Amino acid sequence: MLLTHRLVQHRVRAIVALLTLAALAFVLAACGGSDSGGSSSGGDSGDAQTLLRQTFTGTHDIRSGKANVDLRVDVSGDPSIRGPITLTISGPFQSVGTDQLPKFDLALDANAQGQGFKAGLTSTSDRLFVNFGGTSYEVPADVMARLKDSYKRSQQQGSSNRMDLRALGLDPLSWLQDPTVAGTETVGGVTTDHITAGVDVSALLDDLNSVLARGLPGLPTGQQIPRRIPDSDRQQIEDAIKNAKVDVWSGQDDHTLRKATLALTVDIPRSSTTLDLLLSIELTDLNQPQTIEAPTSTRPLSELLGQLQGFLGGAFGGGAFGGGSGSAGGASSQQLQAYSDCIQRAGSNVQQAQQCADLLTQ
Numbered sequence: 001m002l003l004t005h006r007l008v009q010h011r012v013r014a015i016v017a018l019l020t021l022a023a024l025a026f027v028l029a030a031c032g033g034s035d036s037g038g039s040s041s042g043g044d045s046g047d048a049q050t051l052l053r054q055t056f057t058g059t060h061d062i063r064s065g066k067a068n069v070d071l072r073v074d075v076s077g078d079p080s081i082r083g084p085i086t087l088t089i090s091g092p093f094q095s096v097g098t099d100q101l102p103k104f105d106l107a108l109d110a111n112a113q114g115q116g117f118k119a120g121l122t123s124t125s126d127r128l129f130v131n132f133g134g135t136s137y138e139v140p141a142d143v144m145a146r147l148k149d150s151y152k153r154s155q156q157q158g159s160s161n162r163m164d165l166r167a168l169g170l171d172p173l174s175w176l177q178d179p180t181v182a183g184t185e186t187v188g189g190v191t192t193d194h195i196t197a198g199v200d201v202s203a204l205l206d207d208l209n210s211v212l213a214r215g216l217p218g219l220p221t222g223q224q225i226p227r228r229i230p231d232s233d234r235q236q237i238e239d240a241i242k243n244a245k246v247d248v249w250s251g252q253d254d255h256t257l258r259k260a261t262l263a264l265t266v267d268i269p270r271s272s273t274t275l276d277l278l279l280s281i282e283l284t285d286l287n288q289p290q291t292i293e294a295p296t297s298t299r300p301l302s303e304l305l306g307q308l309q310g311f312l313g314g315a316f317g318g319g320a321f322g323g324g325s326g327s328a329g330g331a332s333s334q335q336l337q338a339y340s341d342c343i344q345r346a347g348s349n350v351q352q353a354q355q356c357a358d359l360l361t362q
Contacts (some may be wrong), residue, residue, distance in 0.1 A: 014065035048179035048195050054255035055248060058170045062256065065092040065286040067106075071279050085112040092290035096125045096204055099152040104294040107131075124294050130304065136295035137304040175203035176246055178349040185249060187258040188284035192249040199264070205234060240266050 061212070073085040080239075093104040103125050110117045120131030128139040139147075179197035186192070209228045229237070242265040249259040257281040266275040 021257075048181045048197070049173075050196075051181065051193050051195055051250055051255065052173060052176060052179055055250040055257050060254065060256040061287070062095075062106050062283075063287050064290045065288065066091070066092045066284045066290070068284070069280070071277070073278075074276040076274045076276075082113055083111075086094065086110065091120075092285075092292055094290045095293055101125050101151050103290070105292045122292070122295065124292065127294055129298060130293055130301060131295070132304055135304075136226075136298045137301040138298045139301050172206060173202040175207060176287070182247075184252065187249045187282065190258055191252045193252055195248045195250065197246050197248070199246055201238050201241050201244055201260075204244075205229060205237065219308050236269055240268060240269060244359045256283075256286065258286075 047179055059221070068090040069088065071085075071087040075081040075085070088109045089106055091104060091106040091178050092255050095102050103122060103123055105122045106120060108117075108119045108121075109119050119137075120129075122131065123127040124138070126144075129136045130139065131137075177198040179198050180196040184191060185194050212227050244262070244264040247259075247261045247263075248257065250256065251258055259280070261281075262277075262279040264277050264279065265271075268275065
């Protein structure tokens with residue numbers, strides 16, 4: 001039982017860190033700080049390459065706003081999958097200063113196979129809360145301290161006080177092909193230039209490898225994240241992706257990203273299954289004040305981990321996961337204490353934490 005609790009705890013921490021920081025890194029990095037690169041307009045508005053360069057290089061004055069990320073996957077050729085798979089992450093964000101974890105209040109809504117899942121993540125910069133099943137659970141102070149320290153270090157190691165896409169190892173100009181200006185459209189009440197382009201998948205994978213090699217900004221050390229796409233998988237990915245297309249909506253006055261979409265088709269190798277994927281990211285109410293507050297009623301995160309432990313225990317039918325007759329369930333008090341001490345020493349290092357399980361069977 002204790003084994004399940006600790007492993008679930010580390011996986012929940014890793015997933016929370018990855019999803020939150022990846023989403024925020026893109027939202028904040030794509031916007032950045034401020035310099036002359038994002039302030040000109042007029043004569044270059046009809047040049048797609050110039051518009052993309054103005055949007056994705058330099059930095060832009062973004063302190064707050066609302067972000068909405070939508071993912072939709074339609075599956076054909078597999079009768080066992082019913083309906084589309086959808087995921088939405090949305091909510092306000094607010095900078096509180098250099099090297100400080102931003103405030104945000106993100107809601108997650110996922111649906112697949114006719115089943116729905118809702119959760120949320122709220123940061124007041126000093127505190128972090130996970131919302132699950134309508135209840136808010138507070139992340140322990142020691143975990144929050146490590147997250148804040150890691151985020152601060154990542155900011156200080158950057159080339160400026162604010163991140164940009166190149167600081168993450170991303171250079172969209174290297175993998176967007178044959179861009180054209182499709183016209184002007186209104187996004188979130190702002191007039192934008194709409195640019196459409198194809199995607200060089202190989203160059204995009206090069207960028208993803210750069211991101212993996214650098215690590216995600218703010219992610220605590222010790223998380224087991226691959227450092228590159230395996231060579232054995234890369235060619236399969238390139239062959240599987242078809243009809244990749246990117247659309248970008250850039251503010252006509254400030255050339256700040258307001259919306260971006262990625263559409264592509266994936267043919268699953270050695271099957272008749274095809275995935276049509278559409279990812280959309282939209283930023284609205286930029287630099288408008290956002291109200292983000294701590295939940296009025298909270299419970300310790302350990303209670304949520306206990307619920308997940310019980311769920312997994314039931315799903316695996318007891319034994320080592322459910323606390324029945326498995327090795328963890330039969331461990332002595334001395335073994336459990338040794339395991340607990342080992343877990344504390346491991347901290348956020350998942351690999352070391354997993355090795356602690358051997359203490360339960362010695």
